[in-house]
Amino acid sequence: MFKKTSFIIAFLFILLANFTVVAQENYIKWVTFQDIVKSLENQPPMNVGFDIDDTVLFSSPGYYYGKQNYSPEDTSYLLKEEFWDEMNNGLDRFSIPKECARKLIVLHKKRGDTIYFITGRTKTKTETLTGLLAKTFDLENPNKVIFTSSKAKIAPIKENNIKIFYGDSDGDIKAAQANGIRAIRIIRAKNSTHKPLPKHGSLGEEVLVNSDY
Numbered sequence: 001m002f003k004k005t006s007f008i009i010a011f012l013f014i015l016l017a018n019f020t021v022v023a024q025e026n027y028i029k030w031v032t033f034q035d036i037v038k039s040l041e042n043q044p045p046m047n048v049g050f051d052i053d054d055t056v057l058f059s060s061p062g063y064y065y066g067k068q069n070y071s072p073e074d075t076s077y078l079l080k081e082e083f084w085d086e087m088n089n090g091l092d093r094f095s096i097p098k099e100c101a102r103k104l105i106v107l108h109k110k111r112g113d114t115i116y117f118i119t120g121r122t123k124t125k126t127e128t129l130t131g132l133l134a135k136t137f138d139l140e141n142p143n144k145v146i147f148t149s150s151k152a153k154i155a156p157i158k159e160n161n162i163k164i165f166y167g168d169s170d171g172d173i174k175a176a177q178a179n180g181i182r183a184i185r186i187i188r189a190k191n192s193t194h195k196p197l198p199k200h201g202s203l204g205e206e207v208l209v210n211s212d213y
Helices: 002-026 033-039 062-068 079-089 101-109 129-136 154-159 172-180
Strands: 027-033 047-050 113-121 164-165 184-187 205-209
Touching: 047 101, 062 079, 101 113, 101 205, 113 129, 113 154, 154 164, 154 172, 164 172, 172 184
Parallel strands: 027 205, 047 113, 047 164, 164 184, 184 205
Antiparallel strands: none
């Protein structure tokens, strides 16, 4: 009798856990690319912002290299100037552009919107990232990439009068929300080196469907 009761309790616990996950998924504000297109109809040109890593570029190859080369046992490579010099000046040749970003950037270009890239990467004396993004996404006279910590993205979003900000991290979403603007979550790929993965929709933001690639 005890074994049977224990089995029933375990079964009910698993059922409840699955129901909770489904319920949470149902409360996420999913949006499709077409939803975004429609929401911008009849809207005047505006300034929009994009995070870079895991938002417009799958840049894990460069970070994987950095860890193996500078600190295989931990993440202290992220504190090394030598790594950031390499990352901001060439390692992105191994980064893979995200298709969802291509579509979004084409959309905003067609609308005549002004595009800004704001990254939490450490700033270096030189960078080739601006040029790489310009070439990758066919941008003429692009704004220089803004380098700042993830917590400091609030200021450049405000200073550049950005109305929509796309990003994969909680910091990106919070920075947009702190400015009272539209925040749209781009899903971080599961094989990203940036762990743990954020819980999309956890901050009440819109989440772009199929944006993990």
